[in-house]
Amino acid sequence: MTPEDLLKMTKEELLKLARKKNIPNRSRMTKAGLIEKIHLLMLEEEEKKMTEPTSKERPAPYYGPTTVLTTEKKETDEEVLEIPFSYNQTLVTLMVRDPYWLYSYWDFSGKTVNELSQVFGGWERVPLCLRVYNLSADGEKRSSYFDISLNHQVKNWYINVNQPNCNFQVDLGYFTPSGHFQTLARSNIVTTPRDTISDVVDEEWMVVEEDYRRLYRLAVGAGIGQSSLEMTESLLKRLEREVGSGAVSSISSPVRLLEEKRHFWLVLDTELIIYGATEPDATLTIQGQPVKLRPDGSFTLRMALPEGTQIIPVTATSRDGKDQITITPLVSKETR
Amino acid sequence: MEELGYLSLVLHSHLPYVRHPEHDRFLEEDWLFEAITETYIPLLRVFERLVEDGVKFRLTLSLTPPLLAMLSDPLLQDRYIRHIERLIELAEKEIERTRWLPQFQELAVMYKEMFTFSRWFFVEKYKKNIVTAFRKLQDEGFLEIITCGMTHGYLPLMLQKEAVRAQIHYATEYHTQMLGRPPQGIWLPECGYNPGDDEILREYGLRFFFTDAHGILHASPRPKYGNFAPVYCPSGVAAFGRDLESSKQVWSAQEGYPGDYEYREFYRDIGFDLEYEYIRPYIHPSGVRINTGIKYYRITGPTHHKEPYNPWRAKEKAAIHAGNFMFNREKQIEYLASILDRKPLIVSPYDAELYGHWWFEGPQWLDYLIRKIHYDQHTIKLITPSDYLEMYPRNQVSVPSLSSWGYKGYNEVWLEGSNDWIYRHLHQISQKMIELANQYPNATGIQERALNQAAREVLLAQSSDWAFIMKTGTMVDYAVKRTKSHISRFLRLYEQITGDRIDHDWLSDLEYKDNIFPGLDYRAYSSNAGYKRWKRELKLA
CATH class of the missing domain: 2.60.40.10 (Immunoglobulins)
Structure with missing residues (x-):
């Protein structure tokens, strides 16, 4: 049912529909109000039906080759809100969250799934793995790596690397029956940000260590006599405590000034x-x-x-x- | 006496692109209307009065493309008039209703004057387009207006350079069109800087951007002046670091000025407080109570009981706080000047919408601050980043650290459990858009229109606002719906373009709904070399 259909209905018909949908205060609503409310509910219902693409709680996806784009289904004027569950590609992407954590998402094409399923006698049996490489500073050499074995229902993961200012890359792959790691897709390279002062000093713009600390302390607002580690910590703490951006939040949902204490209440005016x-x-x-x-x-x-x-x-x-x-x-x- | 150092106040004005011609009244459009009445017009009024009074000042202001687009959109302009007229009517009723409560009636009169002034300012003085007012202050040399990403897309989480470039490309182009001159600087969306993005800024003639404090403090090599002077990125674009001390005084929920007990309480709005049938015509048509903008109480203290607001006492407080802010900056500059071998610069950026909308007295505070700096002291001077670079063209070269001004300082606000699902789609549609631009370099007619619209859908899906709203947890449904609808609209366009079966009516409908930047050219997404030639032909200057 489209909003246009609703517009064509009489108030009685709308009320009947509203009763079905259990809309409170329906008898006191105007026609326009009813249409608005019913339409909103319809949108909500539609949304509930949708599958959240990466939510971990969702049931296992169907990886068959038919799960390509779903956008063709509806060619009506009604808003298409469905987005594909999978783009039918085998790929892995790496993103930076902060100096200590990375985020990766991946996906498999129907072809990959079918081929591997045949080899291993079922998709669930494929020993999937994410290999996280720590790259050298120039990004050329893979100096070390660690593996994360993957649950078949999960298509993204937060990776704790705890290494600021380092280059990383991941490979999505599986272990062959002989124990060899086979790459299916390789990610982009990312660099975690620094979480403290750089060790690199520019000769032309030299500054005495003591003076720099004084300046840093001032910038950070830390107490006197703190070590640079303590200063960095206090900077990062401040970043957590203080509100940064609020463009939207300040319009729609400003941060409350007071901790709202939960208690029973009553207001009365005459x-x-x-x-x-x-x-x-x-x-x-x-x-x-x-x-x-x-x-x-x-x-x-x-x-x-x-x-x-x-x-x-x-x-x-x-x-x-x-x-x-x-x-x-x-x-x-x-x-x- | 010559000044010892500088203060650069930066106001970042931004709202996501919300425009729904398909609905007669749409709740989220109120964000714009509230910001016009409570922030933009009060700020403009402050600036214009300063000019009238002969007070010299220099201030940096970003106006993001979505905001510029909404402010100059005829549909939204007319809807704003409808909005403000409804408010005037409500204020009139309030004057009547509060006749036995003089403390409240005085406030009702204040609101009526404020709304009536807004209508006059908007309709009569600026003929519905207040961008003209900003532009005038720019042309007269008071404001340095800078740009932002085309739709405030969060750049550090974009995968393809082409996607970052498109955000910058369209922004500079649109900004130039709307403000009559190319922007000298940019407020990176959410202050999000990713090393290397400055190369793209340079391509578009942008000379500076801002990072949060740690972006500069953790730059490499170690910056000699900390965040009290800019550094040049290897590309030659200057990066200015936010000062934490001055930010905290205004921002901090615990210690900041806006929490003062004399100031107006944001959360007590008559939209929620008054009897339902009475307030009904002024809230959401669905009957949901919303803020009207009429608020009668002051913060009072950490209690539920609130005292009536007293505008005179609040005004006095704003003056005291302005004096306190200035005093602290003077001390800060004096100290810095004693240990640095050049004049220090303090950069204080804020969300513009904090002023007036959320901190009701904010514009008054700014007014007092600028006047006091002009008349009462000689230690500091207000300047913009461009002014500073003119004075100090030689700066240390260093690479700022990846950073943002969001909670915890990096990417987490826009990449966490509530919103991380969007990126596989955003990356996918960006990639497909680049493919389209590469594959169809010479499209004409309906194909060109479809390609342009596809670019608009990608840009609108990228607004950092959606991820931010998903994280904060209010109005989440709307943010999810917007993200999904732009993604699915793009994908459908993609299929129609590549399948050579473009649905003309549907395309026209999209052009009508998602009409940001009507003159946009999809070729900015192209990654081939020929594109560079084309870009040089662009009339940015």
Whole structure:
């Protein structure tokens, strides 16, 4: 059902649908409100049906060659929100999270899956592995590596390397029955960032060690007499504590200033509604202030009602000024 | 007396591209409307008054392409007028409703004046387009307006250089078109710097960018002046490091100025506080309560009980805080000047939307600060990065460290459990876009239109805002929906282009909905050498 279909429906039909979908307050909604709400619910339902591509909790994917793009299915005007589960490629990508952690995602083509499944007698039996290489500074040599054996249902992983300022690359592969590592795909090369001051000093822009520490301490706002390790730690701590960017958050969800303490609560306010009617061409004042009449001569005034007594003279004066009526209600509010 | 050092205030203004012509009223469009009323117009008003009063100042401001696009979009302009008129009506009702509560009525009058002023400023003074106001301040020499990524895509997590280049290419092109001159500098989205990206900045004539403090402090070789002077990347582009001390005074939730008890409380809005039927016409049409912008209380303290806001006392506080900020910068500069062999520079960048929207008194604080710096002291002077580079063209060459200004300082905000699933798709569609640009260098007619639209969908999917919202946990559905819809729209376009069966009606609908940068040319995604020639023909200057 498209929003256009909803628009064509009568209010009764919409209400029936709303009842089916269990929408609260439906009887008090306008037609437009109902359409909006039903449409929103439809979108939500659609979204629930979708598979999250990399979520670990999801059931095992079907790796057959038919799982290519799913975008062809719908050629209607309705918003296509489905994105492919797999792009049918064997690949692995490496990304940097911070000086200590990398993130990698990978995927297999249907062909790879089929071939390996045949060799090993089932996809689940293929000893999949991610080999993480530590590269030399020039990125040429693979100085060391470690292996992460892979669960067949997982297609991404955070890798703890704990090595700032180093180059890394991963190979996606498996172990052959003879114990040999066979590469299926090779990732891009990434460099973890430094987490402290560089050791490299430029002769032309030399600075005495002592002075540099003083400057760094100042920049970091650390206490006097700290070692450079402590200073770096305090810099990284500050980065955690302080709010950095908030462009969107400051518009939609600013960070709360106070820790919200959970406790039961009740707020109560009172308002007073004064309403009535007179001749449409009369003039009306409430507490001496003019009030606008509706074309039919009725009026409504709504005010926050504080503690105490309010004396509220309401005076209507006829157009020619000859007749005048005043009604003066007295309203007291007392909160105990 | 000559100054001892410099302060460079940088305001980063950005909102994600949210525009839904297919809906009559769309909740997330309010982000723009609130920012116009509460941040952009109050800031512009401060700047214009400073100019009128003959106060000299130099300030750096980024206006991101999505923000420029929304501010100059006729549909959103008209919707803003509808929005502000509704607010004026509400404020009028509030004046009536609070007649027995003078403390509140005074505030209702204040809001009515503020909204009425906004309408006048927006409609009468700037004929619906406040970009003109920013541009005027730029042309008069008060603001240095810099650019950002085309859709605020987070560059360090992009896989292909072409994708990074496209963000920069379209941004500089669009910025030049909108502001009449090419940008000298760039605010990298989320302050995210990845070593080597500066090479691309140089290709587009950008002379400087910013990093967070540790980006410079951990640069290699060790930078002689810490983050109190810029370094040149090997490409020759200058990198300026954020000062932590001055950031903390404004940003920090615990110690920052905005948390002062006299300041306005953001979380008590009449959209939530008042009786439902009364407030109903001013909240979301679905009946969900939302912020209206009318807020009556001050922060008061760490309690649920809130006292009414007193604008005069808050204003006094803003003046005191401005004085305190200036005093601290003076001391900082005096000390730095005594240990450095050149005039130190303090770079203080903030999200512009912090001012006014979130910290209601922020624009007043800025006003006092600029006036005090102008009249009350000689130690510091306000300058922009361009001014500094003109004074000190010779700087140390060093490679800044990968960094961002997000939580923990690296990529984690945009790469964690809630949002890491997006990257396999973003990388995939970028790769496919590059393929398309390489495969169809000479497209014309409907094919060219489809290719241009495909580029727009990639760019819109890349906005760092979506990943950020997924992480923060509010409005997540919208961010997920936007990400998925741009990815799926791209993929469908890709199939139609490569299959040579472009759906004309559907394409027109996409051009109508996702219309950011209508003049964009998909060829910026091309990776072949011939493209470079084409780029040189671009009229950036």
